[in-house]
Amino acid sequence: MQALRTAATGMAAQQLNVEVISNNIANMNTVGFKKQRAEFEDLLYQNMEQVGAQSSDQGNIVPTGVQIGAGVKSGSVYRITTQGTLTTTGNQLDLAIDGRGFFEVQLPTGETAYSRAGNFSVNDQGQLVTADGYLIQPAITIPQNATGITISQSGQVQVTQPGSQTPAVVGQMQLATFVNEAGLEAIGNNLFLESAASGAAVTGNPQTEGFGKLMQGYTEASNVDPVSEITALIVAQRAYEMNSKVVTTADQMLATAANTKTA
Numbered sequence: 001m002q003a004l005r006t007a008a009t010g011m012a013a014q015q016l017n018v019e020v021i022s023n024n025i026a027n028m029n030t031v032g033f034k035k036q037r038a039e040f041e042d043l044l045y046q047n048m049e050q051v052g053a054q055s056s057d058q059g060n061i062v063p064t065g066v067q068i069g070a071g072v073k074s075g076s077v078y079r080i081t082t083q084g085t086l087t088t089t090g091n092q093l094d095l096a097i098d099g100r101g102f103f104e105v106q107l108p109t110g111e112t113a114y115s116r117a118g119n120f121s122v123n124d125q126g127q128l129v130t131a132d133g134y135l136i137q138p139a140i141t142i143p144q145n146a147t148g149i150t151i152s153q154s155g156q157v158q159v160t161q162p163g164s165q166t167p168a169v170v171g172q173m174q175l176a177t178f179v180n181e182a183g184l185e186a187i188g189n190n191l192f193l194e195s196a197a198s199g200a201a202v203t204g205n206p207q208t209e210g211f212g213k214l215m216q217g218y219t220e221a222s223n224v225d226p227v228s229e230i231t232a233l234i235v236a237q238r239a240y241e242m243n244s245k246v247v248t249t250a251d252q253m254l255a256t257a258a259n260t261k262t263a
Contacts, residue, residue: 002046002068003250009071010243013040016074017236024224025233032116032190033222035229037078043070081181084116084223086215092149093120093128096220099212101175104137104203105130105191112137114176114201117190119219128171132189140171153213155206175211176201 020038027033051065086096095118097103102114113134120136123129128140140157142149148160148167155173178184183197194201207213 001250001254002070003246004254006069006071007243007246007250009043009073010246011240013038013072013074014236014240014243016077018233018240020077021229021233021236025226025229028222028224028226030117030190030222031119031219032084033224034079034081034084034116035222035224037080039075039078040072041075043073045069079182079184079186080223082223084220086218087221088218089119090217091119092151092217093122094118094217094219095120095151095173096215096218097175097206097212098215100177100210101206101212102177102192104174104176104201106135106137106139107191108134111193112201113187113191113193114184115190115192116220118214130190136173138171138174140173142170143168151214151216153207153215155214173206173214174203175206176203177210178202 017038017040020036024035027035045067046069047065047067049062049066051062051067053062053065054060083098086098095103097116097118102116103118105113105115107113115130117130119131120128121131122142123133126142126144128136128142130136142157143159143161145161146159147162150158150160150167151173152158155175156169157171157173158167158169160167178194178201179199180197183195183199184192185195185198186192202210204211
């Protein structure tokens with residue numbers, strides 16, 4: 001009975017759906033996290049009567065035919081890159097991107113990764129780094145005797161030093177954008193890698209055309225909406241239960257057919 005296999009694909013699809021939703025909920029408080037959505041596609045159809053086939057020698061056409069679907073499959077898990085809420089922290093090294101763009105991060109392998117998480121710190125050499133100690137690109141070094149740090153919306157980094165009334169410029173932040181941000185490859189630790197689907201990175205200064213502006217003393221919160229995620233979780237649970245009910249019903253029908261005795 002095809003219904004057994006069809007319902008099984010439905011249960012597998014809803015299991016994937018719940019896994020994606022659970023990851024969203026788990027990262028509700030992750031800085032710069034972008035929620036994901038599972039998308040599905042129907043499977044191949046069995047043509048028991050071809051649509052548009054002739055039903056008589058007089059040329060009558062079958063209006064709808066008989067097509068039986070084989071179930072559902074996962075099409076993609078799509079990342080939704082909408083802006084998260086900007087949360088004030090008061091930390092002068094925290095940065096949020098208001099608009100398009102990603103921070104550039106140098107991995108230990110020498111590769112360049114990209115991130116929306118701007119909860120930065122300085123290492124033992126005064127270099128601006130991520131929470132994992134990865135260098136921000138272009139490299140920016142804060143002098144040890146700096147008494148104040150100012151990062152403008154356009155990404156210019158200035159520091160105030162003892163004995164000087166004029167802030168000194170020590171670096172310029174840059175951002176990277178992509179044609180298809182959803183096509184970036186997530187590698188964990190709030191980092192993404194460029195892929196063939198995302199297109200090549202285009203770099204530029206914040207607040208220029210096509211790039212967002214920087215907000216010092218803020219971080220970008222996750223764009224996960226708890227209410228919509230819980231609603232989606234309930235819908236997925238009900239869909240899983242209904243597919244499970246189909247399996248039970250089909251099994252009972254098979255048992256009835258197997259136990260039928262001819263007189």
